[in-house]
Amino acid sequence: MSPYDPSAFPPFAVTVDLVVLTVREHALCALSVRRGEPPYQGRWALPGGFVRADEDLSQAAARELAEETGLRAQSGAHLEQLATYGDPQRDPRMRVVSVAHLVLAPDLPAPRAGGDARSARWAPVGTLFAEGGQEPAEAAPLAFDHARILADGVERARSKIEYSSLATAFCPPEFTVGELRRVYEAVWGVALDPRNFHRKVTGTVGFLVPTGGTTTRQGGRPAQLFRAGGATLLNPPMLRPEV
Amino acid sequence: MSPYDPSAFPPFAVTVDLVVLTVREHALCALSVRRGEPPYQGRWALPGGFVRADEDLSQAAARELAEETGLRAQSGAHLEQLATYGDPQRDPRMRVVSVAHLVLAPDLPAPRAGGDARSARWAPVGTLFAEGGQEPAEAAPLAFDHARILADGVERARSKIEYSSLATAFCPPEFTVGELRRVYEAVWGVALDPRNFHRKVTGTVGFLVPTGGTTTRQGGRPAQLFRAGGATLLNPPMLRPEV
DNA sequence: GATCTTAGTCGTCTGCCTGACGATAATCAG
DNA sequence: CTGATTATCGTCAGGCAGACGACTAAGATC
Numbered sequence: 001m002s003p004y005d006p007s008a009f010p011p012f013a014v015t016v017d018l019v020v021l022t023v024r025e026h027a028l029c030a031l032s033v034r035r036g037e038p039p040y041q042g043r044w045a046l047p048g049g050f051v052r053a054d055e056d057l058s059q060a061a062a063r064e065l066a067e068e069t070g071l072r073a074q075s076g077a078h079l080e081q082l083a084t085y086g087d088p089q090r091d092p093r094m095r096v097v098s099v100a101h102l103v104l105a106p107d108l109p110a111p112r113a114g115g116d117a118r119s120a121r122w123a124p125v126g127t128l129f130a131e132g133g134q135e136p137a138e139a140a141p142l143a144f145d146h147a148r149i150l151a152d153g154v155e156r157a158r159s160k161i162e163y164s165s166l167a168t169a170f171c172p173p174e175f176t177v178g179e180l181r182r183v184y185e186a187v188w189g190v191a192l193d194p195r196n197f198h199r200k201v202t203g204t205v206g207f208l209v210p211t212g213g214t215t216t217r218q219g220g221r222p223a224q225l226f227r228a229g230g231a232t233l234l235n236p237p238m239l240r241p242e243v
Numbered sequence: 244m245s246p247y248d249p250s251a252f253p254p255f256a257v258t259v260d261l262v263v264l265t266v267r268e269h270a271l272c273a274l275s276v277r278r279g280e281p282p283y284q285g286r287w288a289l290p291g292g293f294v295r296a297d298e299d300l301s302q303a304a305a306r307e308l309a310e311e312t313g314l315r316a317q318s319g320a321h322l323e324q325l326a327t328y329g330d331p332q333r334d335p336r337m338r339v340v341s342v343a344h345l346v347l348a349p350d351l352p353a354p355r356a357g358g359d360a361r362s363a364r365w366a367p368v369g370t371l372f373a374e375g376g377q378e379p380a381e382a383a384p385l386a387f388d389h390a391r392i393l394a395d396g397v398e399r400a401r402s403k404i405e406y407s408s409l410a411t412a413f414c415p416p417e418f419t420v421g422e423l424r425r426v427y428e429a430v431w432g433v434a435l436d437p438r439n440f441h442r443k444v445t446g447t448v449g450f451l452v453p454t455g456g457t458t459t460r461q462g463g464r465p466a467q468l469f470r471a472g473g474a475t476l477l478n479p480p481m482l483r484p485e486v
Numbered sequence: 487g488a489t490c491t492t493a494g495t496c497g498t499c500t501g502c503c504t505g506a507c508g509a510t511a512a513t514c515a516g
Numbered sequence: 517c518t519g520a521t522t523a524t525c526g527t528c529a530g531g532c533a534g535a536c537g538a539c540t541a542a543g544a545t546c
Contacts, residue, residue, distance in 0.1 A: 010296035011254040014329070014340050053253035053338060057329040084327040084342045086257070086300040095296060097257050097340065099327045178493065196534065198495065203532095220493025221541040236532075421522070439505065441524065446503095463522025464512040479503075 013096045016061045017048035017146065019082060019153030020069065020103040022122065023170045023186045028157075029122040030150055032142065033068060039092050040143035044128070046150065047120070048098065057081065061101040069120060077105040078169035082153050090145050102153045104169040125154050158187055163237035165207050168228035174211055176223035177201060190241050200238065206231025256339045259304045260291035260389065262325060262396030263312065263346040265365065266413045266429045271400075272365040273393055275385065276311060282335050283386030287371070289393065290363070291341065300324065304344040312363060320348040321412035325396050333388050345396045347412040368397050401430055406480035408450050411471035417454055419466035420444060433484050443481065449474025 020031035032044040047068040051060040061079060065071050079101055086097040125131075129147040141147050161167040161184065168175070170183045181197045201207055206229040214222040263274035275287040290311040294303040304322060308314050322344060329340040368374075372390040384390050404410040404427065411418070413426045424440045444450055451469040459465045 009256045009293040012257045012294075012340075013252045014255045014257070050252040051255075051329070051340075054331050056331060057327065057340070081326055083324055084300060086294065086342065088297050088299060097255075097294075097300070097342070099329065099340070176494085193534070193536085194494075195496080195536080199497095200533080202495095216493090216542060218493065219543065220491080221495080223494055239533075241534095419523085436505070436507085437522080438507080438524075438526090442526095443504085445524095459513060459522090461522065462514065463520085464524080466523055482504075484505095 010095065013091075013094060014051045015048055015096055015098045016051060016057060016064055017046045017085075017098045017100045017149055018061060018065055018068075018103055019046060019100060019150055020065070020071070020105060021125075021153065021157055021170075022105045022107050023183050024107050024122055026182060026186050027124040027126075028154065028186050028189075030125050030128055030154070031069060031120060032123055032128065033120045035143055043140050043143040044123075045143035046100075046146045051099075057099050058101070061099075061103075065103060071103070071105060071108065076169065076173060077103055078166055079103050082149070082156060085145055085149060087145065098149075100149045100153065102156055104157060104166060106170055106172050125150065158240070161187060161238065162240055163234055165228060165231055165234060171228075174213065174215075174225045174227060176215060176218065176225060177208075178218055178223055180208075180226075184238065188240055192241070204231070204234055205229075207234060253338065256334075256337060257294045258291055258339055258341045259294060259300060259307055260289045260328075260341045260343045260392055261304060261308055261311075261346055262289060262343060262393055263308070263314070263348060264368075264396065264400055264413075265348045265350050266426050267350050267365055269425060269429050270367040270369075271397065271429050271432075273368050273371055273397070274312060274363060275366055275371065276363045278386055286383050286386040287366075288386035289343075289389045294342075300342050301344070304342075304346075308346060314346070314348060314351065319412065319416060320346055321409055322346050325392070325399060328388055328392060330388065341392075343392045343396065345399055347400060347409060349413055349415050368393065401483070404430055404481065405483055406477055408471060408474055408477060414471075417456065417458075417468045417470060419458060419461065419468060420451075421461055421466055423451075423469075427481065431483055435484070447474070447477055448472075450477060 018031070022029055022031075031047060033047045035041055035043050035045050047064060049060075049064050049067070051057060055063070058079065058081065061081075065077075065079070071077060082100040082102040084097060084099045088095060090096065090098070128142060129151050142150065157166075167180060167183045167187070170187075171179055177198050178194065180201060181192055181194060184197070185192055208226040209229045211225045211227055213225040215225055216222045261274070265272055265274075274290060276290045278284055278286050278288050290307060292303075292307050292310070294300060298306070301322065301324065304324075308320075308322070314320060325343040325345040327340060327342045331338060333339065333341070371385060372394050385393065400409075410423060410426045410430070413430070414422055420441050421437065423444060424435055424437060427440070428435055449472040452472045454468045454470055456468040457465040458468055
């Protein structure tokens with residue numbers, strides 16, 4: 001590998017940041033970690049870290065996810081690249097380009113802190129960044145440009161469950177139609193008609209596969225259990241109700 | 244700006260690569276430049292270059308676009324970030340992370356070569372990368388991982404004109420419904436019913452604004468001229484016919 | 487055990503959108 | 517004038533979504 005003339009280009013640090021979303025208690029929640037060192041020491045931030053010299057971007061994202069949260073990407077969770085943020089001023093120390101990734105995970109046991117993070121937690125997204133002109137419920141916004149990255153990730157998730165089967169990534173391996181509906185309701189922040197929702201998802205070929213079992217964990221009449229089917233694109237899509 | 248410990252992270256070169264698409268003669272075409280230096284000397288590649296120390300990623304993309312093609316992003320063209328490619332082996336010289344951007348432009352005069360490119364040209368996308376299991380029509384595929392980047396950009400464009408008004412970015416400031424329809428036909432590679440298409444686009448509020456003028460540049464009955472309306476999202480979307 | 491509550495599931499009806507396609511309008515080439 | 521070409525308007529049937537009634541099957545409460 002014969003290097004470029006080092007004066008021909010400026011050196012960058014490249015990091016991955018993670019928007020890790022899940023649904024807990026009817027609310028869309030994001031994973032945040034408390035920063036243990038300056039800058040923004042003590043502030044909440046998205047998990048992330050430097051890309052190593054010999055690893056691909058998605059490998060780095062999966063590694064950071066495991067390191068900082070104990071999550072394995074293959075355990076039903078979904079990981080995709082979100083966008084890249086490279087404002088020259090986004091990190092006060094030096095020029096850092098961050099490749100943000102989006103992770104959708106089922107509700108999990110409490111996250112474990114790791115790396116340089118003092119602690120990690122799930123927080124409803126509404127408390128982490130402003131939505132609809134509101135102020136975030138917390139005094140200190142996320143470090144760096146992470147509020148913007150989180151907002152982009154949430155918007156990607158909201159839009160993507162419309163036309164893909166990704167909402168199942170928020171569910172455990174087996175789930176009921178009602179649980180899937182509560183995922184849509186939490187991510188979109190709307191109420192959906194259970195009857196029309198049931199007709200829609202069970203009528204879309206490849207979306208859901210019945211496992212044969214039933215459960216009553218929600219109370220009420222026992223519900224059929226399903227697994228995610230092979231389809232990834234929903235055609236026609238789920239329609240997000242008008243605001 | 245107190246730097247990190249330089250041993251704490253590996254240095255990267257960061258570049259922007261551009262997928263510049265337009266519609267010419269009923270075909271979706273991409274801009275490619277011939278590489279003037281190794282590696283891949285003489286091969287076709289996507290335009291692009293290093294991000295400078297003090298510029299944002301989108302600024303770098305706009306600058307490269309202007310430098311290598313003479314295109315100004317504000318001249319009706321659309322520019323958005325596409326994805327970031329960072330395989331450790333993607334550049335044989337050193338570790339390069341490339342932030343690809345997508346540009347949709349109206350049909351323009353012949354591009355001008357600039358920078359380190361010996362020449363630049365528009366080529367139908369089918370001749371630049373394999374589609375549907377076909378071999379690319381040209382012997383030499385694009386340099387680096389640019390075939391993959393181009394394919395991702397084309398797929399993004401195909402998908403995005405479904406639910407947004409971005410197809411108008413391929414049109415001159417004033418255009419007819421038929422010209423817009425030919426854009427969809429070229430990008431999707433399908434034939435659309437002129438009557439249903441006309442009903443659909445003129446019935447979607449905010450998509451098209453009549454300018455009052457008419458033109459006969461396509462032959463046949465004079466057609467109304469339109470400008471792009473303020474709407475960016477089409478609801479309901481244009482439906483791409485089944486394959 | 488009767489009743490209530492909670493969820494799940496099946497149907498019906500109506501309106502809107504789409505695809506298929508007939509018909510008409512306005513220009514140009516001969 | 518005739519035909520070719522493109523634009524534009526209308527009609528009709530099928531499909532899907534929203535609104536909502538009805539029924540089912542469990543646990544909770546009295």
